[in-house]
Amino acid sequence: MEEYLDSNDYQLRDINPGPIEQAFHRQQRKSYKRDEHSPIQEPFLDGIKSIGDKPSHLHPLGFVYRWWFWEILTIALSIAATAAMAVVLLEFDSRPPPELPSGVTLNAIVSLLSTVAKAPVLAVVSTCLGNLKWQWFKIPRALKDFEAFDNASRGPYGAFQMIIRSHLLHTATVGAVITLLALLVDPFIQQVITYPLLPIPTSNATVPRAQMYDAHIYIPNLDSGINIGPEFGMKAAIYKGIFTSASPSDVKPDCATGNCTFPLFDTLAICSRCVNVIDLTTSIEHNPADEGCGSSFVYVQTNYTYVLPGSTNVEISSCTSAGDFVSGVAMVSTVDVSESISSSILGISNPITSLAILQFPGENAEGYQGTYRNATPLAWECALYYCLNTYNVSVVNNNATTKLVSTYHSETGTPIPYSSLEDTTEGILQRPSNSTVTTGNSTFWIQNGTVAALSQYMNYTLSGQFQTENTEVPYGTFVNDVMEALNVTADIGSLMDGLAVSMTNYLRQSANSGAESQAQGTAYSLIVHVHIRWAWLALSGLLIAPAIGLLVTTMILSMRKGLPIWKSSSMDTILHGPDNGCAKVGQSVDAAAPKAITPNAMMVMGQNSSGHWRLVHPLPSGHRY
16 A cells, blocks of 8 residues: 545545556655655755745745845846946936947947846746745635736736736736836837937137227218218118118128027117107198199198197198199108107107108098098107117027117217207217126217217108109109108108118128127037936836835745745646646546646645645645645
8 A cells, every 4th residue: 555645635545556656656755755854855856946945944044045046136137237327328428429349339238238137127027926926826716827927927918917807916916017117118218318419619609799880970071061971881771771671680690600609798779769649749720822832723722730749840731722632741751850859758868860750641542632631640759869789699500590688778868969060079878787798898989970970861861751642743753762661651660660770780790880899609519419318217227126126025925925936937837736636657647637627726835744835726624735
């Protein structure tokens, strides 16, 4: 009579073996004999330490060293690879791409280190899941859970199945989540390194500015009877500002690389200010008189006086025949304006020029039949004056942008020859104390002859009138171009702004702008740089922490539960997996099976009297596993 192991109740029972079987089992019994200090050894499992070992009897350090040394070393490798990757990226961040031997790129190095960091984590997770698989059956569980754990340790699909099976929520679920998150590591790593073009200072850049305005015009020359006005460059700027649009960006910086920056700088400039005073304008109609109006026919001439704010009177006249409108002005511009207009209405003292403009768009219509008393004209009061402008200039991809930051005008203004040319003195503007510009010369200067010449020329250029469509004029008469522009412009304020900008642009680029005629800046060359987006690297580091936690938890559970450390061993699964019976040598297992094992069969880790562990059917109530 020999004793055979029946896995259905995992107890010993007697059967009648033959001679061959008796010899075989005698050898088995010799191999199973052990004292209380020796682990079970089986002759056909030589070298597999886990069988029969009791890890809970070992000192914790000895336990860790004996069973989990390689897993700890593997995690250390992952930490080292991640740290090396961070060091490499930190070394080359914000620097040009390295030139490595054999055409190796920085991306290739980072990808390699990422793989070295990820693979050990997945290996440790797989080991932990494999060992937790056996611990799961410390109490009776369905046999199909065994396969679920096994699949989870092999890849993402099995890990996903474990997560969605709610009854499997367990420490092992952490490992399943890590396995799935590991799929994102490679795409995330591809997002870590970018190669933007970063500006590197390479040379100096300049942009024109004006510290002074000296056209070398002298007062005695202006009082000789013939006034030639300012230099041709300023005259051209005046006409350009009236007839075309102008922008501060028309002044181009000297930027060799096409990408430049400049600190805020100020410059001598010309500014404008206009106020629409239509609601403050009144008119006085004088009694008509029978006068010729410049024709052989008898016309009736009517005079009108328009009173603008600041005690400025503008007089016009019209001609009618038999009550029908014949001729009159469509627009009138006058500089015969009292100084009080600039100071009281516009807030500008001693401007270059101040003027009043009246527009009669209704009366200018062809075929108009009526009188000036039928409508109120559009009325403007404007001034041009010296000022200080502060600009912010930058150049990006050869596109220059100039933004006006602030403008300043002295309350005392600049000296304008209202009384006589001989009284004209130099104009001086001092940078205000609250200016955002703190470097360079703070005093800006205009030569007195230049002050007088420009004022005279602006008064001459902007004075006049434009006749209506019905006005009779001699054949071949040309219109005044400036008056025509003032007549057709609906927004006089915008026209005057453009005029001021054009004159300022000339001042900044003129040879008369003084020695400090250039604002200094920095030119940048765009160089390819390595830019590290550290947030995308976080996933690689975040996988290690839960993997360490999973490993530590698995080790603690292994010690406390005292189960063998079989991990993901396929041999241990074969030797200690579920079995439904034990047959004689040469007899079919199915033939000897007392009951069938199905995926839903309840199994538990059981240990026989010889200390052997395996998955068995639960014993009846009252029996010990």
